[in-house]
Amino acid sequence: MKEIKDFETWYKKINKTNDKYEYLEFVGELMGTPFTEYHYSLILNKNTENAFKDILWSRFDEHEDAGTFLLNKLENNEDTECIVKILFTLGKIADSKNGKQKEKVYEYAK
Secondary structure, three states, rough: OOOHHHHHHHHHHHHOOOOOOHHHHHHHHHHOOOHHHHHHHHOOOOOOOHHHHEEEEHHHHHOOOOHHHHHHHHHHHOOEEEEEEEHHHHHHHHHOOOOOOOHHHHHOOO
C-alpha cells in the first residue's frame, strides 16, 4: 500500500495535466487506503483542477468511514461552501449502503 507521501508526490505530478485517466488511476489507488482525510483535503484544495475534484467527489462515498466523516463536517458546521456536495454524497451513502446515519442525512437535507 502506498503511503501519504507517495500520494502527495503523485498528486503534484498529475494535478495540472488534465488527464482523466491519470486522475482515475490515482483515485482508484486512493480508495484502497484509509486516507479519507487526505482524500477530502484534495477536494477542498483550491489548486486541485475541477475535473480532478469531480472524480475525487464521485468516489468519496466508497470510503468505509465516509458517512461518519461527512456527518461530522455537517454537525460541526465545517466546509459550508461545499454543503450541497456533502449532502449529495451522504445521500448516496444512505441510499446505497443503507447507512446507519440515514435519518440524520434526511434531517439535514430538509
